Amino acid sequence: MGDNKAIALFDSGVGGLTVVKEIFNQLPAEKIIYFGDTARFPYGPRPQKQVRGFVFEIMDFLQTQDIKTLIVACNSATAAGLEHYRERTDLPLLGVIEPGIRAALARTRNGKVGVIGTQGTIESGAYGAAFRRIAPDLKLYSQACPLFVLLVENDLAGTPEARQVARVYLSPLKDAGIDTLILGCTHYPLMADVIQGVMGPDVTLISSAEETARETREVMEKKQILNSSAVNGCRSRFFVSGPAGVFQELASKLLGESIRAYQIILNQQ
Numbered sequence: 001m002g003d004n005k006a007i008a009l010f011d012s013g014v015g016g017l018t019v020v021k022e023i024f025n026q027l028p029a030e031k032i033i034y035f036g037d038t039a040r041f042p043y044g045p046r047p048q049k050q051v052r053g054f055v056f057e058i059m060d061f062l063q064t065q066d067i068k069t070l071i072v073a074c075n076s077a078t079a080a081g082l083e084h085y086r087e088r089t090d091l092p093l094l095g096v097i098e099p100g101i102r103a104a105l106a107r108t109r110n111g112k113v114g115v116i117g118t119q120g121t122i123e124s125g126a127y128g129a130a131f132r133r134i135a136p137d138l139k140l141y142s143q144a145c146p147l148f149v150l151l152v153e154n155d156l157a158g159t160p161e162a163r164q165v166a167r168v169y170l171s172p173l174k175d176a177g178i179d180t181l182i183l184g185c186t187h188y189p190l191m192a193d194v195i196q197g198v199m200g201p202d203v204t205l206i207s208s209a210e211e212t213a214r215e216t217r218e219v220m221e222k223k224q225i226l227n228s229s230a231v232n233g234c235r236s237r238f239f240v241s242g243p244a245g246v247f248q249e250l251a252s253k254l255l256g257e258s259i260r261a262y263q264i265i266l267n268q269q
Helices: 017-026 048-062 075-079 082-086 098-107 119-124 126-134 146-153 160-176 188-199 208-222 244-255
Strands: 006-011 031-036 067-072 112-117 139-144 180-183 204-207 236-240 261-263
Touching (some): 006 017, 006 048, 048 067, 048 082, 067 208, 075 112, 075 126, 098 180, 098 204, 098 208, 119 139, 139 160, 146 160, 146 188, 160 188, 180 188, 188 204
Parallel strands (some): 006 031, 031 236, 112 180, 180 204
């Protein structure tokens, strides 16, 4: 029958729902528990130590649920330290940085790869460190795009203002001649059309959401914890640290189905 426990994911807001959507597509038998830390969004400008404290608190809550795998569906939180989070759980735990890197390495033609992310993710140097470890000969070009998250969270991703912001942010990467661009924030796939329009058709976009879902499947297959049975009853639960209404509306739109979220009050602010 397989393992009927849920996959748990968390993010600072709605961005991690891009990973949820990919898991729905790639692992349709799996149940999902999602936590959006909307009361403390965004994580990008916050100190890494503070972000780790938030993550520990969310992990402690999620591990009271019936779960089998944890996904840090937030690049800023992943960059703040997967090694710290793994000390807090015996469950398989995945981030969103290395899956995107491996996909970029497989697809680049000229060895010039760009990565865009929040200020915290880019300044952490997490992508640069991972690239040096996995592919030291590759040329990496990084660009912080902090306003992208705010545009997505406010449902403004397709506006003329978003396109103008994208042109400004992405200009240095175009000038560098990259042929592959990692969307180094789980919010950014929701702006993929705008980003592709600016970068042009010859640049391949790498969605960390797609790659993380694929890697999740591989890890769960190896550990033999995939759910092979049909889904019975509700397949997902959503929790937020802020008011549920706005999240519910945007999440329902992003996932293409009506969802209900429940507010959980966390201690740290």
